[in-house]
Amino acid sequence: MEDIVQRKTGDGIELISFRIGDQEFCVDIMAVREIRGWTPATSLPQAPSFVKGVINLRGAVLPIVDLAARMGMAVTEPNERHVIIVTRICDQQVGLLVDAVCDIITVDTGTIQQTPDLACDVVKTFVKGLLAMEGRMISLISLDNVLPTLEVEQTGAETASILAA
């Protein structure tokens, strides 16, 4: 608790940066549990295209989100060179499939720039700020919207129609 408060009010935060295609992104290191290599996932029926499936993470079932596909880019065809960043989002653990992990960077929260308005909605959903670093641009990812939200409960009528079908 105290930690977060201090980090928020303090100057620097630590981020892990990674690469998808030729773009660089980063997430708060506090949300990252571990980084591991790609292992084949068990695909889930009726899953969105960006959900690669689930893998076994020491006995827990870990969903893998193809971050490229999630952000509207091309669907990744993963191989053993790809990397899974295991993150904690709210109370859930989610693996993010990315091309490669680059660096751990410390930045001053004040230097994070707002995402420009011209960005499309999908990008704005996930990118909560931009960092300029040694001539590179790194997008700071907000993890909150990475997993698809629960669909609204089926209404009685819909269920009935399914039953009646």
Added chain:
Amino acid sequence: MTKTILTVDDSRTMRDMLHLALTEAGFRVVQAVDGLDGLEALDAAQADVIITDINMPRLDGFGFIEGVRKNDRHRATPILVLTTESDTSKKQRARDAGATGWIVKPFNPEKLIDAIRRVAA
């Protein structure tokens, strides 16, 4: 030397309170959850003073005191009974069983420590 107090009470609240007051006063505290547990605790450890509740499952305070007094190792250990003000007949029964004195609930820490002082050398 640090004195050891055995507290026997089925109420966790009361055990915790006794524990807090006694440890703050510098005593070592051994806890038991009822009379039977108390007798078992005494098999393993020596207590300088015993504080016991009356109403307990399995073996009540009276039975516990009798049990302690039957044991040569502990027959001279002072036993203080936790009672309420009104329980005159219970005080008498506790005395008949071999209780040394009593502490009237609700106690405050001073009252508790004072009672211990009165029976502990």
Added chain:
Amino acid sequence: MDPLAAIKVTFFQECEEQLAELEGGLLAMEGGDHDPEIVNAVFRAVHSIKGGAGAFSLEDLVRFSHVFETALDLIRSGDIQADQETLKLLLRSADVLADHVRAARDGGSVDEGRSSAMAEALEALASGMGGGGEADTGDGFADFVFNPVTIDMSDAAAPAPDLSIEDLLARVTGEAASTSDVPAETAGDDVTWHIRFYPQVGLYQKANESGLLLRELARLGKVEVRLDASGLPTLQNMNPEDAYLGWSVALSGPTLEEASIREVFEWVEGDCYLDIVREGAAPAAAVAAGTAPAASIDAVGEVDVMALIRAAQAAEVPAAAMTPPTAAPRPAEAPAKVEPTKTREAALDAKAQAAAREASPQTIRVDLERVDRLIDLVGELVINQAMLTQRVAECGLQRASSVAMGLDDLEQLTREIQDSVMAIRAQPVKSVFQRFPRLVREIAAMTGKEVRLIMDGEGTEVDKTVIERLSDPLTHMIRNAIDHGLETPDEREAAGKPREGVVRLAALHRSGRIVIEISDDGRGINRPRVKQIAVDKGLISPETNLSDDEIDNLIFMAGFSTAATVSDISGRGVGMDVVRRSIQSLGGRINISSRPGQGSTFTLSLPLTLAVLDGMVVTVAGQTLVAPLTAIIESLQPKAADVRSLGPNAQVIAIRDTHVPLIDIGRSLGYRTVTPPPTEGVALLVEGEGGSRAALMVDAIQGQRQVVIKSLEANYRPVPGIAAATILGDGRVALILDIDAVMVPKPHEGLGAASAPAAGGFDPAVVPTSLAKVG
């Protein structure tokens, strides 16, 4: 957390336990159980709540529990008869007490009117037997205050600094008196008291000490102590257990009251000869119980009194410190002797007696997290063991090889460990059942119905998670049973039934599952009305022909109950479809049977644990899936002649004269779009809840296995058609099929009813399947 705040948390947790104990006990008494230990437990529960509440100055709670306790004490002593009327009052009081506890905890308030009415009723009950009795009406809970301030007790803890018992005793001689230099020296207004104190043997037997009493006196003022050893017999005549010494004390100090002196001797009253006289006053008659010790004195022995006293002090057991006269000529050096065997026997004896009183099992409290961690680890062990077995098999080792046989033993052992660990999580359903008596009382009061709740099989055990998630659906069904099921007392009377309706809640184990029945002896399902509602809501078409059973099961259909059809009590916006769904989510089934005029019975059947499952591992479209074994009736190789098309997309298969839908799992889960010829795969004949059947097509069967259930929701969300996940021997995740969900054809590929709208879209052709699905 501040330690007192932490204790307060504990207190409220404990209150909940006590309240459960209280209600359980009262219900047992109501049920005719006269075991005095139950009455004791009930009394203890309220007593404990009062004690803790006093310590935390929770005055309302103290006040109510005090009145309650008083009444219970009179019942315990037999002064009040606990008849049915009384027990009803006590049960309602228990409810109010629970309200007080929660109000104290959550900062709310209780229904004052109800509380004081109940308190008055309890007081009337107590006074009805003639005025209070021993149980202290008005013993002033005003002073029930625990001052919860942290106090530095370092001083208080130390023995009186100025006068140790050693000092005191050392100064005592037969003749010489020593004065303590404790309090004020002022001689002028000093009062002097002469105290004669002759302990009797009982004083020592209760572990009181003369020396300590003298020390207490010394705290009051200036003391002059004289030892009277004149009662000491010769060694030969001395009984080491007896008391021979006496003291006379001159105590002086300003404004010394007799009461404060008496207070010192409060704990030894009756165990000593005590005489307190103010200087200058006429010698008063001795106030004491028993005989003066002088009577037992026959001679003055030539003994080293100091040595005796020191020995008494040094030994653990003062009264027994002196060796028997015949044993040793030098008593001062002989230590107290304990006889270990005898001691042990005495303790064992006491224990045996107590154990006989109640054979309650030994329990320990364990943090749930630790148990869950253990379960997880055992799950890992099971998976690892499966992986190992698989690898050994891949190496081509013979089944009879010693390695393979060792693995078989390991598997056996692993299973046993798993079962034992699962048993740790198992709890009796009592923990959820015990909430219902109150619920029933309250609903009965709200509806004006007379209800008796009968509970059976409360000791039936099931996994804790299952128990926790049973509470809501059961609550709803009990509300329903009283609100809809039972008639009013007048209606019942008119129908020739007893005015009091019965709701029965029973739990039992049946073939590896737990079955819970909620039944009432009310009016039963009003079938014409139910059917009409279903028609009105467009759930079925008016022409649909339904069996009684099918009509009864309509109530589980989504959209059946709405606010318009349910009253306040069972309403709350929740219909039976929600109940059914929550039971299903536990891997359970629900069924209803009803007889008009005689009542209805809801039957729930649930798995005993949510942690493991016996499954059939199958391959479908390259995926490994697990089908719950409980749902599978048989597996078969479809013959081309048995498979028929029905409509554009659907197929049925003939199995011994009946046709069941043939469902390709690969397609229904979206793994493939083209169904391979059924003859190339294997069909699993499954039975869904309510008895509907279907044949599920898979590509191949790998075998049966017990699998550890892993939640998909923990890190993801529910997946349609999938109940959960597991981890197989190769370390990969496999999905567990939700049989009931895959049996229902989805709208876009259903049996030709793809575009059927909700209203009036109930296709008579599929009634059996979908209805059976509902039931």
